[in-house]
Amino acid sequence: MRLSTVTMLALAAAALAGAACRSDRPSVLLISIDSLRADEIGRTIAGEPVTPTLDELARGAVVFEQAMAPAPWTTPSMMSVMTGLDPAAHGVEEHDRALAGSIRTLAQHFRAAGYRTGAIVPAVTLRAEYGFERGFEQYEFESFGHNRISSPSLIGKLRYRLEQWSDEPFFLWVHLWDPHYNYIPQPPWDAMFVQGEEPENDDVQCLKWVRNPVSPEQASFLRGRYEAECRFTDDWIARLFETIRRLGLERRLVVAIVGDHGESFVEHGFLGHTNHVFEPNVHVPLMLFAPGRLQPARIAQPVSTGGLGRTLLQLAGLDGRDFGVLPALPLAEGAGHDDSPWSAPCSRTIRRACQVALREGALKYVLDARACRESLFDLDADPGERRDVAGERPEDTLRLRTALAERHEAIAALDLPRASMPPEVV
Numbered sequence: 001m002r003l004s005t006v007t008m009l010a011l012a013a014a015a016l017a018g019a020a021c022r023s024d025r026p027s028v029l030l031i032s033i034d035s036l037r038a039d040e041i042g043r044t045i046a047g048e049p050v051t052p053t054l055d056e057l058a059r060g061a062v063v064f065e066q067a068m069a070p071a072p073w074t075t076p077s078m079m080s081v082m083t084g085l086d087p088a089a090h091g092v093e094e095h096d097r098a099l100a101g102s103i104r105t106l107a108q109h110f111r112a113a114g115y116r117t118g119a120i121v122p123a124v125t126l127r128a129e130y131g132f133e134r135g136f137e138q139y140e141f142e143s144f145g146h147n148r149i150s151s152p153s154l155i156g157k158l159r160y161r162l163e164q165w166s167d168e169p170f171f172l173w174v175h176l177w178d179p180h181y182n183y184i185p186q187p188p189w190d191a192m193f194v195q196g197e198e199p200e201n202d203d204v205q206c207l208k209w210v211r212n213p214v215s216p217e218q219a220s221f222l223r224g225r226y227e228a229e230c231r232f233t234d235d236w237i238a239r240l241f242e243t244i245r246r247l248g249l250e251r252r253l254v255v256a257i258v259g260d261h262g263e264s265f266v267e268h269g270f271l272g273h274t275n276h277v278f279e280p281n282v283h284v285p286l287m288l289f290a291p292g293r294l295q296p297a298r299i300a301q302p303v304s305t306g307g308l309g310r311t312l313l314q315l316a317g318l319d320g321r322d323f324g325v326l327p328a329l330p331l332a333e334g335a336g337h338d339d340s341p342w343s344a345p346c347s348r349t350i351r352r353a354c355q356v357a358l359r360e361g362a363l364k365y366v367l368d369a370r371a372c373r374e375s376l377f378d379l380d381a382d383p384g385e386r387r388d389v390a391g392e393r394p395e396d397t398l399r400l401r402t403a404l405a406e407r408h409e410a411i412a413a414l415d416l417p418r419a420s421m422p423p424e425v426v
Contacts, residue, residue, distance in 0.1 A: 026293065027165075028110070028312050029244075029255045030173040032078060033233060034123065034180040035273060036259035038067065038283045040230050045193050050227050053238040054257065057289050059296065061257075062331055066302040067286035068345035068359055069261045073274040074125040076348075077260045078175070080306035082106045082132060084324015086346060089411045091418045092130055093350050099131025100417040106309040106323070107135025110171035113318050118170065120157045122150045122177040129421055136173075146205055149186060150177045151236040159243045166247045171312075176236070178229045179263070181205060181272055185228035189235075193227040196220030208272030209352065219265040226263060251292045254315045258305050259284030267384065275349060277357040277366060278385055282347040286329075290315065294331065302359040303329050304345040325414070341410040344403060358404050365400035374401065 041058060043050045070080035075095070076087035082105045083090045092099055099105070111117045118138040126132050126141070133139035140157060144150040158174045165172075181204035185192070199218035202225075207213040214222070244250055264270050264280040273281045286305055288294055293315065306326040313320030314328055325342050348356040354369040362380040367373075376390035376397050390397045 024317075025169045026252055026254045026290065026316055027115075027170045027249070028172070028316055029253055030081075030171070030308075030312065031176065031237070031255065031257045032081070032173070032260050033176045033257070033285075034074060034178075034260055035226075035263040036179055036230065036285055037262040037280060038065075038259065038285050040227065041285045043227075045195075045224075045227065048192060050193070050230050051234040053234045053241070054285070054287075057241075057255075057257065058287055060291060061287040061289040062294050062297045062299065062329075064286040064299045064303050064329065066300060066345075066359070067258070067284050067305050068302060068347050068357075069259065069282045069284045070304060070306045070347055072261045072277055072281035072347065072349050073351065074123060074260045075130060077305070078126065079130065079132070080304075080326070081258070081308050084306060084309045084320075084326045085414075085416070086306065086326070086342075086407075086411060087348050088408065089325070089414055089416055091416070093348075096421050098129060098419040098421045099134070100419040102417060103131075104323070105131070105134045106312070107171060107173075109135070109313055109318065109320065109323055110316070111135050111137065113316070114169065115316075116165050116168055116170040117172075118161055118165075119173040119175075120154055120161070121173070121175045122154055123175065123180070126175055131419075144177055146180070146182045147184060149184065149232070151233050155236045155240050158240060162243055162247060162249065166249055169316075171316075175260070176233050178233045179226060181208075181226075181263075183222060183225035183229055185225055185232055189228045189232045190225070192231055193224040194221075195224040196222075204272045208270060208274065211269045212266060213271055214266065216266065219271065222271070223265045226265075253290065254293065254312065255289040256287070256308055256312060257289070258286045258308060274351050275353040275355075277347045277349060277355045279364075279379070279383070282357065288315070288329075288331075297332060299330055299333055301330065301333065302345045302361070325410075341403070341407045344407075346404075346407060356404065358400055358407070360400055360403070363396055363400065365397065365404065367401070367404060376400070 040050050069077045071077040071087050076093045079090050079092040087093050107117045117136045119136045120140045122144045124143045197217040198221050199214045261273050262281045268278045307329045310320040310328040345359045356367050358365045364377045366375045375388040377385045
């Protein structure tokens with residue numbers, strides 16, 4: 001059948017309009033990095049940068065200088081990113097708990113909007129049964145354990161996926177695992193950042209439950225090896241961005257880079273992470289990189305990484321109003337603050353502890369329910385959280401205690417359902 005000239009022009013115009021619409025629709029890449037402390041970004045040791053690639057990206061990004069992870073370990077923290085809910089609201093706070101089927105995830109929102117959705121994750125703490133796979137058309141999971149390197153495999157899979165999907169809008173999530181203990185840097189990275197004294201036992205999985213398991217010199221040795229793994233991961237991120245630029249994706253892509261939680265090196269007597277909400281465990285890097293879409297900025301106000309999901313939906317031009325409750329990240333200093341119960345960043349753990357922390361400016365309120373103790377720290381004057389000023393500042397303590405109580409009342413009012421992991425996989 002022959003088409004008239006008018007019909008052909010109309011079809012061509014529609015095709016061009018569709019192409020223009022697609023080109024204006026950014027793809028989204030979420031890179032979460034396990035155990036990455038905020039203070040490793042921009043850190044140099046004997047003139048050698050720990051994260052040169054991330055340092056360079058940060059110069060062109062919106063950087064959140066005071067980002068707080070919703071929990072000091074992976075499962076509840078990343079579930080908050082994927083749901084826009086506090087751990088106490090989504091309920092996935094232990095290994096036997098899962099996300100209720102009625103709670104929509106970030107991937108479900110993107111997929112409903114016509115995005116391709118894929119995840120590449122390496123850790124048992126992100127297994128599909130928790131609910132993380134929901135909304136992903138491809139969920140690639142392989143547990144690497146504590147004694148295998150993983151960045152080459154994960155970045156390789158991601159580069160392949162980018163090549164396959166580069167012509168259509170996508171939401172991709174990769175979780176980079178190598179900085180997680182045990183710290184096993186490979187040559188030549190193992191020769192970087194050597195310091196301190198090697199401990200007889202370096203199995204952090206066992207040592208992290210014991211107070212002061214190593215000396216400060218031994219902790220320094222472990223941190224040097226951890227930093228070598230951070231550098232190894234950073235170098236693989238550099239290879240990833242080579243692929244992004246080769247494919248011409250850089251200006252069509254919103255990239256979020258976030259630490260799922262931090263890592264302690266006996267600053268408060270503990271190694272690793274999970275069971276405390278001190279800053280080494282919950283202060284994480286967070287940046288948004290989108291050349292041509294976002295102007296570089298440094299945001300000093302405290303934020304929760306749990307607000308990242310809503311922000312990514314908004315940057316993709318999608319309606320995220322029905323996604324969770326945690327507010328979107330402010331993209332300019334002083335923007336986005338409100339007086340809702342969700343405005344203050346909060347972090348919580350119930351694993352071998354029962355602690356919750358709430359930030360208001362430089363103030364950090366910590367409630368330790370197991371010890372029946374509350375503390376207040378002024379992080380401007382005392383960034384190491386060494387001096388509890390709760391007794392000296394009773395009005396501030398009362399205000400933050402009240403704010404935390406109101407937050408828990410708001411969580412209860414959500415009345416969200418709970419679910420358990422299938423018994424055969426617990």
